[in-house]
Amino acid sequence: MLREAGFTVDTAASGEEALSRMPLFDPDVVTLDVTMPGMDGLSCLARIMVEHPKPVVMVSSLTGEGAVETLEALRLGAVEAVQKPAAGSIGRIGGELVETVRAAASSRPRRVRGLRERLRLARARIAGEDFAMSRPAAAAAVPESVETGVVLVGVSTGGPSTLEDILPLLPASFPWPVVVAQHMPPAFTATLARRLDEMCALSVVEASRATVLEPGMVCIARGGADLELARRGGRLQAVCVPASPDRPWHPSADRLVMSAMRLLPPDRLVGVLLTGMGNDGAASMADLHARGGRTIAEAEESAVVFGMPQELIKRGGAGIVLPSDRIAGQLIRWLAPAGRRAG
Numbered sequence: 001m002l003r004e005a006g007f008t009v010d011t012a013a014s015g016e017e018a019l020s021r022m023p024l025f026d027p028d029v030v031t032l033d034v035t036m037p038g039m040d041g042l043s044c045l046a047r048i049m050v051e052h053p054k055p056v057v058m059v060s061s062l063t064g065e066g067a068v069e070t071l072e073a074l075r076l077g078a079v080e081a082v083q084k085p086a087a088g089s090i091g092r093i094g095g096e097l098v099e100t101v102r103a104a105a106s107s108r109p110r111r112v113r114g115l116r117e118r119l120r121l122a123r124a125r126i127a128g129e130d131f132a133m134s135r136p137a138a139a140a141a142v143p144e145s146v147e148t149g150v151v152l153v154g155v156s157t158g159g160p161s162t163l164e165d166i167l168p169l170l171p172a173s174f175p176w177p178v179v180v181a182q183h184m185p186p187a188f189t190a191t192l193a194r195r196l197d198e199m200c201a202l203s204v205v206e207a208s209r210a211t212v213l214e215p216g217m218v219c220i221a222r223g224g225a226d227l228e229l230a231r232r233g234g235r236l237q238a239v240c241v242p243a244s245p246d247r248p249w250h251p252s253a254d255r256l257v258m259s260a261m262r263l264l265p266p267d268r269l270v271g272v273l274l275t276g277m278g279n280d281g282a283a284s285m286a287d288l289h290a291r292g293g294r295t296i297a298e299a300e301e302s303a304v305v306f307g308m309p310q311e312l313i314k315r316g317g318a319g320i321v322l323p324s325d326r327i328a329g330q331l332i333r334w335l336a337p338a339g340r341r342a343g
Contacts, residue, residue: 029055180218
């Protein structure tokens with residue numbers, strides 16, 4: 001499939017063979033399965049990221065244990081995962097595989113640090129650096145009410161490790177719920193939510209059903225579907241809806257943000273657009289910014305793929321541009337009640 005798309009391809013039947021051929025072939029992108037004879041995919045990936053850092057796309061089964069292992073691969077430095085079909089020909093994923101490999105070829109492998117070290121450095125930045133304190137002219141002060149607002153996050157390629165730079169730094173007292181549209185296959189987002197829940201002070205859940213949004217929580221959109229905000233019984237909820245056929249990426253960040261703008265004024269919304277290919281989320285967050293809402297675009301220096309945040313910046317819709325490890329600090333300074341901010 002990759003040769004037919006114009007790529008020059010070399011193959012290896014095992015992790016050991018792949019490592020031996022890497023210096024000779026010097027690929028722009030590596031595709032890697034989790035389950036292989038001899039050396040497993042995670043061990044091979046770890047060696048690649050140390051010895052021959054390259055963008056790696058995991059092509060594997062994302063059900064059960066496979067989803068857990070593939071999430072770990074993304075944490076180790078893989079830029080994206082493509083789900084092999086449970087039945088039938090692998091040719092069914094040809095289009096997705098080609099598109100993902102093309103995007104990975106222009107990505108930058110992240111420097112892999114342990115989570116504890118990344119959090120330590122980010123907390124030091126929060127404590128020691130200035131952040132933008134001004135609000136858009138059209139926005140009022142954040143109301144101290146039961147329903148304050150929502151932080152809306154759009155993210156794609158490179159997302160799991162980028163979310164780890166942000167969500168674990170938000171304190172349990174963070175007053176607005178956070179809703180995340182992470183482009184992922186349907187079998188994967190529940191595992192992502194569980195992993196993030198283990199490392200965050202906030203409660204992290206997958207929106208597999210209608211979920212009431214409350215302070216102190218992060219809601220991850222279910223993979224393979226879209227997520228919209230709705231008001232039922234006077235309370236804001238995140239509602240899983242069928243994927244819109246006229247949108248190429250799911251869960252759709254644009255659809256999430258547009259639904260939020262129908263329910264809440266701009267001063268009660270913050271849009272955050274992170275790493276990812278394409279332009280999902282750029283149009284809606286630019287609209288939010290134009291209406292007086294606050295928006296953050298991830299800086300090129302930390303983005304695995306700069307496509308989505310770059311598009312927001314090009315549209316003039318980024319209120320602030322920050323590397324991923326400074327975004328939590330900015331949200332805290334905007335929204336956390338005085339005296340209860342993380343240091």
